[in-house]
Amino acid sequence: MKNTFQVSDHKSRCPWCLGFEDYVTYHDKEWGVPVWDDQIHFEFLILESAQAGLSWATILKKREGYRKAFADFDYNVVAEFPESYVQELMQDPGIIRNVLKIRAAINNAKRFIEVQQEFGSFSKYIWSFVGDKPVKNRLSSMAEVQTTTIESDLLAKDLKKRGFKFLGSTTVYAHMQATGLYNDHLESCFRFSEV
Numbered sequence: 001m002k003n004t005f006q007v008s009d010h011k012s013r014c015p016w017c018l019g020f021e022d023y024v025t026y027h028d029k030e031w032g033v034p035v036w037d038d039q040i041h042f043e044f045l046i047l048e049s050a051q052a053g054l055s056w057a058t059i060l061k062k063r064e065g066y067r068k069a070f071a072d073f074d075y076n077v078v079a080e081f082p083e084s085y086v087q088e089l090m091q092d093p094g095i096i097r098n099v100l101k102i103r104a105a106i107n108n109a110k111r112f113i114e115v116q117q118e119f120g121s122f123s124k125y126i127w128s129f130v131g132d133k134p135v136k137n138r139l140s141s142m143a144e145v146q147t148t149t150i151e152s153d154l155l156a157k158d159l160k161k162r163g164f165k166f167l168g169s170t171t172v173y174a175h176m177q178a179t180g181l182y183n184d185h186l187e188s189c190f191r192f193s194e195v
Helices: 021-029 038-051 056-061 063-069 083-089 099-119 122-130 150-161 169-178 190-194
Strands: none
Touching (some): 021 056, 038 063, 056 063, 099 122, 122 150, 122 169, 150 169
């Protein structure tokens, strides 16, 4: 059944978020805001890798389930999850019950810590791919939005080389958009100038 939520504040928004209350809230408060905090980066990496093949709406609905199941996105705790907990998570309806994605999240926590040790923080590492400042794309329509960029290709390739899983270029670009490395709000959107 289609969600018929309507926004009544008359603000111009990116069309992808319209019609779903969770999307509008996510768009208005989080999407595209520059993130320098490693725990938030880790949260989005878990959620975006879980999304592969699914809609973002599905993931947003399960976000709190992920928060509970993945220790409030504490990568130090997640890196130590034993195989017995993987089996528990496979029974948890609050998350996507895909054993490969669950194991990837645990693996990625370990790789995440390795990146932190090498660069001082994951944030320093990831922001280096865009010259340490947000890229402001000046988009007038959704048709102009890319699914990958040269930078997301390079980052995805480097993450793969470092042993990360479920983070191809499209997923990595979604991460870069969500965490503000790219400002892909349409110029007509009220959030474009705010972020």
